[in-house]
Amino acid sequence: MTRTRLLTLTPFVILALLVWLVSVPVSNRPVTHNIVMTADQFAFDPPVLRVNQGDTVRLTLQAADVVHGFYLDGYGLNTRIEPGVSRQIEFTADRAGKFRYRCSVSCGSLHPFMIGELVVNPNFPFYRAVGITLITVIAVLVYLRKFPPAPV
Amino acid sequence: MTTPTNRLERFALAVLLFILAGVPVALLGYQYFVRLALSPVRVIDITAAAPEAGGFQPDAIRVAAGETVRLRFSVPDVTHGIAIGPGLGIDIGHVDPGQVREVEVTFDRPGRYTVYCSTWCSPNHWRMRGTIEVYDPSQPDALPPSQPPDPALESLAARGINIDAEHPAETIPDTPPSPGRGAEITATHQNTLPADLFNPAWRQQHSPVEAWSMLVAHGMNQPDAWDVVAHLWTSSLQGDRLAQASTLYAKNCAACHGEDGSGTGPGAAVLQAQHALEHSDMPQAGKPTAFADPRIMLGGRSEIYYAKIRRGGMGTGMPGFGQIFTPEESWMLAEYLWRFVFVPAENRP
Ligand SMILES: [Cu+2]
Numbered sequence A: 001m002t003r004t005r006l007l008t009l010t011p012f013v014i015l016a017l018l019v020w021l022v023s024v025p026v027s028n029r030p031v032t033h034n035i036v037m038t039a040d041q042f043a044f045d046p047p048v049l050r051v052n053q054g055d056t057v058r059l060t061l062q063a064a065d066v067v068h069g070f071y072l073d074g075y076g077l078n079t080r081i082e083p084g085v086s087r088q089i090e091f092t093a094d095r096a097g098k099f100r101y102r103c104s105v106s107c108g109s110l111h112p113f114m115i116g117e118l119v120v121n122p123n124f125p126f127y128r129a130v131g132i133t134l135i136t137v138i139a140v141l142v143y144l145r146k147f148p149p150a151p152v
Numbered sequence B: 001m002t003t004p005t006n007r008l009e010r011f012a013l014a015v016l017l018f019i020l021a022g023v024p025v026a027l028l029g030y031q032y033f034v035r036l037a038l039s040p041v042r043v044i045d046i047t048a049a050a051p052e053a054g055g056f057q058p059d060a061i062r063v064a065a066g067e068t069v070r071l072r073f074s075v076p077d078v079t080h081g082i083a084i085g086p087g088l089g090i091d092i093g094h095v096d097p098g099q100v101r102e103v104e105v106t107f108d109r110p111g112r113y114t115v116y117c118s119t120w121c122s123p124n125h126w127r128m129r130g131t132i133e134v135y136d137p138s139q140p141d142a143l144p145p146s147q148p149p150d151p152a153l154e155s156l157a158a159r160g161i162n163i164d165a166e167h168p169a170e171t172i173p174d175t176p177p178s179p180g181r182g183a184e185i186t187a188t189h190q191n192t193l194p195a196d197l198f199n200p201a202w203r204q205q206h207s208p209v210e211a212w213s214m215l216v217a218h219g220m221n222q223p224d225a226w227d228v229v230a231h232l233w234t235s236s237l238q239g240d241r242l243a244q245a246s247t248l249y250a251k252n253c254a255a256c257h258g259e260d261g262s263g264t265g266p267g268a269a270v271l272q273a274q275h276a277l278e279h280s281d282m283p284q285a286g287k288p289t290a291f292a293d294p295r296i297m298l299g300g301r302s303e304i305y306y307a308k309i310r311r312g313g314m315g316t317g318m319p320g321f322g323q324i325f326t327p328e329e330s331w332m333l334a335e336y337l338w339r340f341v342f343v344p345a346e347n348r349p
């Protein structure tokens, strides 16, 4: 009796172990992004940055007209950018999620709308966790189907 | 006929009016009269806006020598920086809209000073200046003395040199010269090289091409001669002065001339648009000089660059910095410009 029960669960356990241990495809290894970010009245270019968690982001900040600032929510980075003088900042995107970057120097009428977005995609362990959770759910469903609990 | 209710209503109205008018009057009165009367020093309120929005208001103030004044700056539009020069070292840094920043100053001697913006706040940022006239309290009507005569400018005028003339180099190095090699060559030949070359004042009045021709006439091979010139023309700006010059350049010049001296900073595009409209007859008008171009630079001299920095261009878009920099700061900048042709980009600060 317990044997068949265990047998039912075995394929799921193997699957879960596979998902947990299978080697990481190369494309998901942390990389360094070299990005030139230009600030002008009243936008950042590029307006959206997408990276994977763990990646290194090396930004070259430039101001194309007047002094702007670059403040990155969540990472607490803040710099002034003088026109004509490029400025380098580097950080590791170690927190997943969406973070706003905004201008931190009042640069004109639409300054409050000078906003961009950094999207840090969760890295591989996140997908593994999702996979394992799904497998567990299916395993529990199958198990309950086969061996419904005795009515109390 | 006045009934009690009528009287009450009038009383209520009076109270309302008192509150409506009284509160602002009290606040403003305190801000602009009581506080000023109580303050032991004279307070001068100055609004700082971008040049197209009015610049400094008031843009000219008169102060007696020895009098302490408190300058109170507020900013209606965008972030500005407030500094006073030349040679006072007063820079109160950034002032954001809504903020009020103040500085207390005492000017010891009569003269003219300039309040200027130290943050690139608009394409016209460099026009954002105001004057402070410091008069002698014993002769309040006398004009304050202008800046002392500048020997370098007088000498240029005496020799009839036009600082606006183009000065193309007749010859330029085939490969970028190396100041490092130049230093070694100079060290081994020190005693046999023309003495003039080691005199900073002589170098200020001569172009690198002139010095190079001298060395070649002296028997030195051409690439070596360029290396020696590169070494000499970068030797007088070192250490602290170099760091200072580099900061001054980044803050005041890079927006037009570019951080790499290519003449293509973001301000260049704005200037070009403005000058297309103004039909200036100067060929260089609206085109910030490319300091990294040996053809343009090597026929020039430090004294000419110094004079241009102090006086500015004649309607070309090159601002004059004589009212905000000291002569020493202007020399540092003039000498700094040589680095764009003589020092490889990776070795610049
Ligand atoms: Cu901005």
Ligand SMILES: [Cu+2]
Pocket: B049, B050, B079, B080, B081, B117, B118, B119, B120, B121, B122, B125, B128
């Ligand atoms: Cu300003």
